[in-house]
Amino acid sequence: MKIIEVIELKKQFPLNTPILEIEMARVCAVNGISFHIDEGETLGLVGESGSGKTTTGKLILKLIEPSSGKILFEGRDISNIHDREFRRMRRDIQVIFQNPYASLDPKMTIGDILTQPLSIHKIISPLEYKKECVRLLNMVGLSAKDAKKFSHEFSGGQRQRIGIARAIATKPKFIVCDEPVSALDVSIQSQILNLMMELKREFKLSYLFIAHGLNVIKHVSDRVAVMYLGKIVEIGPVDHVFSSPKHPYTKALMSASPIPDPDVKRERIRLKDEIPSPLNIPSGCSFHTRCQYCMDVCKYKEPQLSTENGHSVACHLFEVTLEHSQI
DSSP: EEEEEEEEEEEEEEEEEETOOOEEEEEEEEEEEEEEEEETTEEEESSSTTTSSHHHHHHHTTTOOOOOEEEEETTOOOSSSOHHHHHTTTTGGGEEEEOTTTOTTSSBHHHHHHHHHHHTTOOOOOOGGGHHHHHHHTTTOGGGGGGGGGGGOOOOHHHHHHHHHHHHHOOOOOEEEESSSTTTTTHHHHHHHHHHHHHHHHHHHHHEEEESSSHHHHHHHHHEEEEEETTEEEEEEEEHHHHHHOSSSHHHHHHHHSSSTOOOOOOEEEEEEEOOOOTOSSSSSTTTTTTTOOOOOOOOOOOOOOEETTEEEEOHHHHHHHHHHHH
């Protein structure tokens, strides 16, 4: 069953003059993407900074409104529903933020932070708040005495554990994980990732896991989607994409990922130029200005996702290869 389905989702931000507030241009942050996440599945979303990953997460959470397209949650279109109506669904769709230092209110005790969602959504009786708070803390590896402390008394890893406890307090079905380990030490990252995977199995959670690190994505994801300039250029089972990447951009990302074995050598693919501005996205394939395999058709015709064995790629070169394999 599909818990989340995104159909031709777009988000454009107006760029206005500073004084008269006249619209000069539009920044296309998300440019017509489509994907789904099944119940109990983790979809990893990876790409360079500015590719539209976090904006995609915010659109699904309805922290910002889409310019066009649809977002379906358990088959129901939530793209344009009223805020008051969506507030009742908020308990089923939660988020783990990137920065554990900024995402917790420094004026509230940890007990109050964990109690707040229980109170807002009226999940349990107020008489059970204390017991539930202790249960949530124990679930993420903290103790009951931590409920009386404030966020500044904890390390980054402990704060992220608290953020995870807050996210699961409402017993959600789906969680957007917005680079939840990028601000943590490498030694702590694996602990947090393992905790999230344990909670996923225990509560049958579905994740949209946004990250820069390919090794992190490979560790936690069932499928992976690669974004470039607001578009998904490759999506498929994580084993297929990592063992046999098809899109030139995905291959370049893989080549830049470090391998924890000094005896294994990998040829580094260095891309030409910098990533273009979303104010002026190149025509045709948006990656053609940096691609070493660029053909004439890439400059004027936008490639569509072509699928083989559940592995989809938006590349004219892949289309040619696919056609030859079917002859």
